[in-house]
Amino acid sequence: MAEEFVPHSVADHGLNGGFFTNNYFLQNNNNISRNGQANGNGAGRQKKIFNQGKGRLNNRTSMAQSEEIIRRTVYVSDIDQQVTEEQLAGLFVSCGQVVDCRICGDPNSVLRFAFIEFTDEEGARAALNLAGTMLGFYPVRVLPSKTAIAPVNPTFLPRNEDERQMCARTIYCTNIDKKITQADIKLFFETVCGEVYRLRLLGDYHHSTRIAFVEFVMAESAIAALNCSGVVLGSLPIRVSPSKTPVRPRTPRLSMR
Known part of the structure; x- marks a missing residue:
């Protein structure tokens, strides 16, 4: 927001x-x-x-x-x-x-x-x-x-009004301990802020931490989540900021026959 x-x-x-x-x-x-x-x-x-x-x-x-x-x-x-x-x-x-x-x-x-x-x-x-x-x-x-x-x-930017509304409900979370699971993140934000609609946890072997995009059901929950910046999850303090990109549903892979 x-x-x-x-x-x-x-x-x-x-x-x-x-x-x-x-x-x-x-x-x-x-x-x-x-x-x-x-x-x-x-x-x-x-x-x-x-x-x-x-x-x-x-x-x-x-x-x-x-x-x-x-x-x-x-x-x-x-x-x-x-x-x-x-x-x-x-x-x-x-x-x-x-x-x-x-x-x-x-x-x-x-x-x-x-x-x-x-x-x-x-x-x-x-x-x-x-x-x-x-x-x-x-x-x-x-x-x-x-x-x-x-x-x-x-290609990552909002393409229409619906995706701009998705951004208003989404936060970008960084500095996530690699020991923290997607279920852990969902439980934390739902306990503190509100119902999570979609969550995307990302990371690779080259970085010591992970990032996540969390879309809530309500925009008010995303605003409340901004106050969670600095809260320790696992052994690291997370950083939370408004997301500028929507969490799009993954495109199903075509089966190779």
């Missing part, structure tokens, strides 16, 4: 509310691939050399563009759980036009952090002067960012 920041360029094209997800927020600068392989003749070798040169040029161009975006971006930490993206962007709008604002959960703190991108480097430099400003109950810290904000995969 938190109000999210939506850039004017996105809102003007009718994409209001569809710019962020809970997942994709750091840009990978190393995803440029090189094309072209020699086929054993002179023409093939020439083609390979040309393509490699083009690949290096594209790589340098991409890196330069990424570095330019990073210089326009600041990292903000110690953000109160109750602060919305809209409020955070409102604090920094005096520094310059804000292109993007992305708040993320911090698994090591009850507070959160964010990345804010401006249209120019002057805005990012001016934003550094707001370090120590009270927002909510805590003074925020502002530092130059080391990463850019990546574009969001649009």
